[in-house]
Amino acid sequence: xxxxxxRKIILTVIGIIVAIYTLFPFYLVVMNTFKNANSxxxxxxxxxxxxxSQLMTNLSSVVNNSNFNFWYxxxxxxxxxxxxxxxxxLFGGMAAWVICRNKTKWSTAIYMIFIASxxxxxxxxxxxxxxxxxxxxNFVGISLLQSIPGIVFAYCGFGGAMTVFILTGFIKGIxxxxxEAASIDGCSPEGTFFRIIFPLLxxxxxxxxxxxxxxxxxxxxxxxLMLGQNGKVKTxxxxxxxxxxxxxxxxxxxxxxxxxxxxxxVIIFLIxxxxxxxxxxxxxxx
Amino acid sequence: xxxxSSSRKMLSLVLLAAGVAGMVVSLVMDFSGxxxxxxxxxxxxxxxxxxxxxxxxxxxxxHRGIINFIFLFPLLFTFAVTVxxxxxxxxxxxxxxxxxxxFTGFIGLTNYxxxxxxxxxxxxxxxxxxxxVFNMVLVNLVGFxxxxxxxxxxxxxxxxxxxxxxxxxxxxxxxxxxxxxxxxNVLVQITAAISGHQNSVLANTKTAFxxxxxxxxxxxxxxxxxxxxxxxxxxxxxxLEASQIDGANAWTTLMKIKVPMIASxxxxxxxxxxxxxFKQFDVNMALTxxxxxxxxxxxxxxxxxxxxxxxxIYNTAISKNNYALGQAKAxxxxxxxxxxxxxxxxxxxxxxxxx
Numbered sequence: 028x029x030x031x032x033x034r035k036i037i038l039t040v041i042g043i044i045v046a047i048y049t050l051f052p053f054y055l056v057v058m059n060t061f062k063n064a065n066s067x068x069x070x071x072x073x074x075x076x077x078x079x080s081q082l083m084t085n086l087s088s089v090v091n092n093s094n095f096n097f098w099y100x101x102x103x104x105x106x107x108x109x110x111x112x113x114x115x116x117l118f119g120g121m122a123a124w125v126i127c128r129n130k131t132k133w134s135t136a137i138y139m140i141f142i143a144s145x146x147x148x149x150x151x152x153x154x155x156x157x158x159x160x161x162x163x164x165n166f167v168g169i170s171l172l173q174s175i176p177g178i179v180f181a182y183c184g185f186g187g188a189m190t191v192f193i194l195t196g197f198i199k200g201i202x203x204x205x206x207e208a209a210s211i212d213g214c215s216p217e218g219t220f221f222r223i224i225f226p227l228l229x230x231x232x233x234x235x236x237x238x239x240x241x242x243x244x245x246x247x248x249x250x251x252l253m254l255g256q257n258g259k260v261k262t263x264x265x266x267x268x269x270x271x272x273x274x275x276x277x278x279x280x281x282x283x284x285x286x287x288x289x290x291x292x293v294i295i296f297l298i299x300x301x302x303x304x305x306x307x308x309x310x311x312x313x
Numbered sequence: 314x315x316x317x318s319s320s321r322k323m324l325s326l327v328l329l330a331a332g333v334a335g336m337v338v339s340l341v342m343d344f345s346g347x348x349x350x351x352x353x354x355x356x357x358x359x360x361x362x363x364x365x366x367x368x369x370x371x372x373x374x375x376h377r378g379i380i381n382f383i384f385l386f387p388l389l390f391t392f393a394v395t396v397x398x399x400x401x402x403x404x405x406x407x408x409x410x411x412x413x414x415x416f417t418g419f420i421g422l423t424n425y426x427x428x429x430x431x432x433x434x435x436x437x438x439x440x441x442x443x444x445x446v447f448n449m450v451l452v453n454l455v456g457f458x459x460x461x462x463x464x465x466x467x468x469x470x471x472x473x474x475x476x477x478x479x480x481x482x483x484x485x486x487x488x489x490x491x492x493x494x495x496x497x498n499v500l501v502q503i504t505a506a507i508s509g510h511q512n513s514v515l516a517n518t519k520t521a522f523x524x525x526x527x528x529x530x531x532x533x534x535x536x537x538x539x540x541x542x543x544x545x546x547x548x549x550x551x552x553l554e555a556s557q558i559d560g561a562n563a564w565t566t567l568m569k570i571k572v573p574m575i576a577s578x579x580x581x582x583x584x585x586x587x588x589x590x591f592k593q594f595d596v597n598m599a600l601t602x603x604x605x606x607x608x609x610x611x612x613x614x615x616x617x618x619x620x621x622x623x624x625x626i627y628n629t630a631i632s633k634n635n636y637a638l639g640q641a642k643a644x645x646x647x648x649x650x651x652x653x654x655x656x657x658x659x660x661x662x663x664x665x666x667x668x
Contacts, residue, residue: 035467039467045459046472046473048531049477049479051495052531055494055499056491059494068498071494071499071502118388121384121387122385122388125384125385126385144396144397146654147396148647150592150594150626151400151403151640152403153399154399154630154639154643155398155402155403155640157413158414161414166343167339168352181391181395183391184394187392188392188396191388215376215380216376216377216380217380217384244484245483245484247594248595264486264487267486267487267490268486268599271490278494282491282494285491289483293479293482296482304474304478307481307539308540308543311540311585312581
């Protein structure tokens with residue numbers, strides 16, 4: 028199908044205009060972190076007042092701000108996201124394998140409950156969740172609220188259903204003969220899973236890791252409820268929200284904080300563009 | 314071999330016994346109110362010891378069953394504690410006067426009748442439905458158009474795709490503030506230069522609502538576009554060529570071939586936008602925090618002009634400290650979403666039968 032040249036040009040122009048529109052907010056953030064508060068208000072779009080030394084000033088005043096505590100929030104977010112992703116991939120893979128390879132009433136029932144639970148909105152469980160976690164925490168004597176283990180636990184519970192759903196679909200496609208052969212050769216069931224099945228899951232685990240990773244990294248409501256707005260432990264979105272709350276209209280600080288919150292995601296996207304886009308689509312279609 | 318297995322059996326039994334003992338001791342400590350700091354770790358160590366003991370238990374015929382149990386346990390346990398128990402408790406609490414920590418009595422359906430008597434809540438519900446309808450139509454239209462653009466043979470298609478998808482990577486809170494800046498500081502200057510209008514669009518309820526829709530489309534259309542792109546690439550090339558030979562123009566090809574062939578993708582995207590628009594919270598909170606005045610809504614003055622259902626639930630419980638009422642609203646929210654999902658499953662199943 029060959030397009031006419033004029034149509035091609037029109038389409039390209041439309042494409043560029045839309046791209047400018049989608050990228051414009053990013054431009055605003057980057058441009059204004061190079062300005063001081065007065066220049067931002069005076070000319071938010073233009074180049075006036077842009078200077079590299081101002082960027083350094085903004086960065087250092089945000090990073091060294093004791094209310095924001097950027098590196099601490101960043102580190103907390105990284106730790107929570109990474110541990111949750113590892114735990115979800117491992118436990119999710121184990122559970123999906125058991126559900127998939129045992130055709131009993133129990134495994135079907137568990138699978139159905141997982142699927143059905145995906146329609147539960149967070150809002151309906153969030154309030155009892157906090158009280159349950161408080162009670163369980165008091166019971167075992169380890170605080171689950173305002174703690175990293177508690178939030179990893181919660182993400183494991185909330186992400187479990189979707190992870191199992193996607194992984195089960197993939198494991199169904201792995202020939203059962205592989206496991207039979209391993210078993211005849213004297214491999215134990217757990218050995219079969221860790222040595223044969225789990226390595227085969229790599230592509231689909233990439234998909235669930237991307238889906239869960241985007242969700243956990245950007246999630247605001249769950250950490251804000253579990254960690255509290257002014258708690259000691261903060262994830263990046265919670266820290267940004269608290270920071271903005273205490274510096275209303277100080278756009279030089281707010282936009283610099285926003286830039287710092289965006290950068291890690293954008294860098295990862297530039298590195299793994301294809302995987303991320305494919306992963307997001309696969310997750311939606313299944 | 315037998316010596317090895319007998320020592321393994323010993324170890325297994327010791328661990329099982331120690332695990333049970335550890336858990337029992339810590340539970341006894343808890344109920345007797347001892348408050349010893351070791352009871353928590355003791356309970357966890359006991360449970361782990363029990364699981365290891367179970368794993369080492371020398372049995373051939375039950376080994377598979379034990380492994381199944383150990384493999385399922387972590388996810389099921391976390392799932393039960395974070396989803397199932399809170400869900401059941403939540404439905405239960407919505408009939409009580411729960412204050413977030415404890416409840417003193419049942420009050421029947423009072424929470425449910427209270428919320429329907431509250432004009433601010435009715436407003437939030439109606440606004441949410443309006444938002445969902447707008448978004449479902451607009452996000453799909455924009456996403457689909459962008460997908461057509463991105464599947465055409467243009468130069469720079471890969472760049473366009475990445476650029477349109479980029480907003481989806483950013484969390485709602487951060488992008489809400491970025492857009493707040495764009496509306497309050499940039500757009501105001503532009504409108505002031507053109508028409509002398511000094512007010513921000515976020516200051517007026519109607520325009521602020523439109524602003525939320527614009528931001529939502531900005532964030533979500535790129536994602537929906539990607540799904541449509543995948544759908545469009547499954548349309549076979551020979552069918553398209555055949556239609557071209559038969560003299561179909563671009564519009565006919567689009568409506569008579571492409572759209573029918575990606576009907577299942579359209580269903581997926583429609584429901585994705587529907588459910589995610591329903592749950593919209595972060596952008597709503599960061600952009601307007603639900604503020605906005607409505608001068609006359611069935612005779613009452615409202616200050617939550619742009620507050621959608623999810624934010625209304627949050628504010629009722631957290632800001633106004635009315636947990637039971639917030640929980641009842643959340644249960645209603647759940648019922649609405651469950652109905653939507655059931656309809657979706659019905660429609661997709663029907664489609665599959667037809668195909």
